[in-house]
Amino acid sequence: MSTSALPVPPVRAVIDAVLVGGVRPFGPRGVASGIAKAAASGRVRIGTLGLEGDQQGDPRHHGGPEKALHHYPRDHYPEWRAELAEQGAAGIGVLDAPGAFGENLSTQGLTEADICIGDRFRLGTALVEVSQARQPCFKLNHRFGYPGMSRAVQQSLRTGWYYRVLEDGEVEAGDTLALVARPFPQWPLQRLLHVLYVDRLDYAALSDMAGLAPLAESWRKLARQRLERQEVEDMERRLAGG
Structure with a gap:
């Protein structure tokens, strides 16, 4: 049930960095990827497919209207730095600047505990809506030089999330991300991630x-499939690669 009549909580953050990147060979097999992004200077246009100048190497699994913008909290970076140092990860240096996880938006002060599915935010002059959390894939293993990284991100529930774009606009570092509507406060991302990765056959929650x-329809389809099959889909190819 929607509860949009409830007061909107004061959820807001300042954008630390707006990040874009082109497609280039990535990893030991040189697969096309846009995961390596750099901070943009000045205002960047936001459209239905995301930031102007941003690209994805695998449009089947990345990008598109339901994954137009990827937001990752920089709040998680210290935890990852400590965990990767313990593992002796070769790519720990990517944490030195925003964009380590291929995110388009970097902030501090907002995490998966503060965000709900369906939240609408004013992002610069654009209007965006939270569409899904991230399902980490094997490219993070190569990015961080640690073969267990994608699995660690999944198990930690520190995945980041995606927005769809409802109104085009522009954004730059220093702009505010401000919540304007929260129709589904009963569905924080932490709950969604718990259903997806922890209590995987909670039939009431899946329903x-x-x-x-x-x-996003792909996530609703996943829930329907678990209900119909009464089993959890194989995640190994996504986490470990082919």
Whole structure:
């Protein structure tokens, strides 16, 4: 049930960095990827498919209207730095600047505990809506020089999230991300991630998830499939690569 009549909580953050990147060979097999992004200077146009100048190497699994913008909290970087240091990860240096996870937006002060599916934010002059969390893939293993990175991100539930774009606009570092509507406060990202990766066959939650209108269709389909098959899909190829 939507509860949009409830007061909107004061959720806001300042954008530390707006990041874009082109497609280039990545990893030991040189697969095309846009995961390496750099901070943009000045205002960047936001359209239905995301930031102007940003590219994805695998449009089947990345980008598109439901994954137009990827937001990752820089709040998580210290934890990752400590964990990767313990593992002796070769790519720990990517944490020295925003963009380590291929994100388009970097902030501090907002995490998965503060965000709900369907949240609408004024981002610069654009209007965006939270569409899904991230499902980490094997490219993070190569990015950080640690073969267990994608699995660690999944297990930590520190995945980041995606927005769809409802109104085009512009954004630059220093702009504010401000919540303007929260129709589904009962669906924080932490709950969604718990259903997806921890209590994976919670049938009541999966049924609710399957009917959650702002949630990306691919995630609602996943919930329906678990309900129908009464089993969890194989995640190994996504986490470890082919």
